Amino acid sequence: MADRLRSEASAYLRQHADNPVDWWPFTESAFAEAERRNVPVFVSVGYAACHWCHVMAHExxxxxxxxxxxxxxxxxIKVDREERPDVDAVYMAATQAMTGQGGWxxxxxxxPDGRAFFAGTYYPPVAVQGRPSFRQILEAITDAWTGRPTEVDNSAAQLADNLGEARRRSGGLLRLRNERGGPAPEEALTAAVAALEAQEDPAYAGFGGAPKFPPSSVLSxxxxxxxxxxxxxxAALADRTLERMAxxxxxDVLRGGFARYAVDQAWAVxxxxxxxxxNAQLIRVYARWAVQAEDPEQRALAERTARGIAGWLEAELQLPGGAFASSLDADTVIEGRRVEGATxxxxxxxxxxxxxDQAGPALQLFNTEEGQVEDGAFTLHAGRLWSAGxxxxxxxxxxxxLASRLDRPQPERDDKVVACWNGLAIGGLADAGALxxxxGMLRLAEGVARYLLRVHWDGARLRRVSHSGSAAAVEGLLEDYSGVVDGLQALxxxxxxxxxxxxxxxILGVALERFTGADGAVVDAADLDTQLRSAQGEQNAADPFDNATPSGVALLAGALVTSAAYTGLIERRARAEAxxxxxxxLAPRVPQAVGWALTVVQSAVNGPQEVAVVGPAGPERDALVAAVRRNAKAGAVLAVADELDVTGERAPG
Known part of the structure; x- marks a missing residue:
């Protein structure tokens, strides 16, 4: 059996290197091998920090x-969804179309041409509660492949056509113009706030019920x-959700930083x-809230939270060279057994x-009933703002x-560096450090920036991932280019x-060449794999909706607004608005899906706001700069210099 995953950049792929399964990475060679053998392809997608991915791997x-x-x-084929979100997006769309749900x-x-004909998520090792076992699924797929090949091909063709039509609609959505039926921007922003107000959880804040994810783009x-x-x-909507989350x-009130989501409505577990x-997004949000909230207790809470995130990033995720690792696992290995949240x-x-003797008063700080997990254990969930005492x-x-917790076994870390996420971290730390x-936050941001420019960017292409200081061959997606540009602009x-x-x-110039067309077309992947094109009806268009991170389209638009303000290239502003x-x-219906784009719309509505602070460094200049940062509206750009430079063609300010 070939040992193909041992040297992969992805920790998730390396975790499976010792499996008895003869895994391939997602390559042309893998699909060619399936064609040669005339067998179907099994594509297994997950990520290193995923609890149920570990469960299925073990079982x-x-x-x-x-x-x-x-x-x-x-x-x-084993795929890390974080390394290859283009693969994940195509096959997640297929899974949701076939099952009505998705997950990892x-x-x-x-x-062998990449078109999907059957999909699901986790399958148990034995049938349970009407759910077939994984072995039963494999046998049923084999029977269909050998006994009903025409049916399999027809199913794959129909699904590919359906996914292609969905991609065509996405492309059409990005060519919308307000004059063709949409509300004016200011009306849309008002409608988005009204829709979010209607969706707010009146008991625990946030929007909707369990599971609850940090709505980072919407909060921005x-x-x-x-x-x-x-x-x-x-302001009131933001205040309630930001306080409840904090x-x-x-x-994590001991170490700093936020977990991926809450499984319950109260944000407790x-x-x-x-x-x-x-955390790259939330440090930016909490730092902004720290200078914007009217309530002094909320401002103090916000600042503690932002500083805690920065501390956690430095202590837990920073890698040699300055960049940040991707994640910490949900599980902790205890005596050879993976236990979720054991740390x-x-x-x-x-x-x-x-x-x-301090235990009694300390325990009174937390709602241990809401935070109950199992076997009498609980999370450190306060559920309320503490008094000064x-x-x-x-x-x-x-x-x-914390010292006691650090003596426990710790969760594993995925050490791959993802360009987009590190770009967001640069922007978050830069904004937080400035505000x-x-x-120290600014030094962290500069360390990440130097790493990305040294390892991921060669002057012509940006690579999506690296490991141990070496970039993998996968080119960055639109979100990588745009996320890095956003971070560098903030820095x-x-x-x-x-x-x-x-x-x-x-980097922005290359992104415009690689991912946009003169007709308004935008793509997430400049060079989409042959198999992925086949799987979605030969279509390639960007997904305009936010997910855990802002959409590449919205990140690009924001970067263009900022660039236009600095450079005076008004065509970039027009492009961003388009x-x-x-x-x-979409604002009145699904504002949560377009939160970052709505921020860009707000920036455009505010109009170009350019502030240059020129003069010798010192307390007076620092005070003026700080006041601008605290009070400037969204979309404002700031340039600070010792003296005015009018010689450079691209000099900002």
Missing amino acids: SFEDSAIADYLNAHFVS PMSVFTL FLLARARSDDDGTS VSGIH PHFEKMLYD YTWSAAQVQAVLG EQALWEEAAPSL LGDA YAATGNTEWFEAAED LVAHAAV
Whole structure:
């Protein structure tokens, strides 16, 4: 059996290198092998921090009998959805079309040309509660492949046509213009706030019920809108959700940072994986809230939260060379067994053993009933804002609890570097460092920027992932180029170092060449694999909707608005407004899906706002710059320099 995954950049793929399954990475060679053998392809998609991915791996992919069957009847491909979101997006669309739901691990069966004909998510090793076992699925696929090939081909053709039509609609959505039926931008922004107000959870804030994810893009929009919203609705919506999240079980009050999501409505019990992309966005949001909230207690909470995220990023995710790793696992290995959240939960006895007489008062800070998990354990979920005295009590008790927790087994870390997420981290740290006057955050951001420009960017192409200081061959997607540009623009605004501005302009120029067309067409992947094109009816168009991260389209639009303000290239502003025209149409119905785009629309409505602060460094200039940063509306750009430079063709300001 070939050992193909051992040297992959993805920790998720390397985790499966010792499986008895004869795994292939997602390559032309794998599909060619399926064609040669005349067998279907099994595409298994997951990611390193995924609890149920580990479960299925242990139950099925480490089982020699199941592996033997897979090896005899399939070509098996293992995909890290974080490394290859283009693969994940195509086959997730197929899975949702066939089953009405999605998730990971994702199990997709395709023809050798890449077209899917059957898909699902997790399958157990034995049939349970009407759910077939994984072995039963494999046998049924084999029977269909050998006994009903025409039916299999027809099913694949119909699904590919349907997915192609969906992609065509996405492309058409990005060519919308407001004059063709959508509301005017200001009306759309007002409608988006009204829709979010209607969707708000009146008991626990946030939008909708369980599971609850941090609505990072929407929160960015609400804070941007609050600076232009006279009736205070946007600010109130943001205040309630940001406070609830910060005092909840998904916020790690010992180490800092946020877990991926809450499994319950009260935000009390997280799914324990901790992702760079969530925290890169949330540090920006909480830093902005720290200077924007009217309530001083909320401002203090916001600043503690933002500083905690920065501390966690540096302590837990920073890699040699300056960039950040992708995630921490949801599971902790305890005596050879994976236990979800084992590092983070507590029992009353454990708290007592660490704090002694302080344990009783410390436990009163938390709603241990709402935070209950299993076997008497609970999360550190307060569920309310503490008083000054309670905060002081916690700050006295926390170091001992953290020291005890650090002595426990820790979750595994996925050390791959993803360009987009690190770009978002640059922007988050740069904005937070500037707003909170924290030079350490700015140094962290600069370290990430230098790594990306040294390892991921060669002057012509941006690579999506790297590992151990070496970039993989996969070219970045639209979100990678745009996310890195956004980060570098924010870093320039925070430091005044034109190196970052020049790099942002260079990468933005390549992004426009690679991902956009003169007819308004936008794609997420400049060079889409043959198999992925086949799987979606030979169509290739960008997905305009936010997910856990902002859409590449919205990130590009935001970068163009900023670039236009700095450079005076008004055609870039017009292009940005065209890219987010769909947000005005969708705002009254699905504002959560277009939060970042709505922020860009708000920036455009505010008009070009350009502030140059020129003069010798010192307290007076620092005070003026700080005031601009605190009070500027969304879309404003700031250039700081010792003296005015009018010689450079691309000099900002």
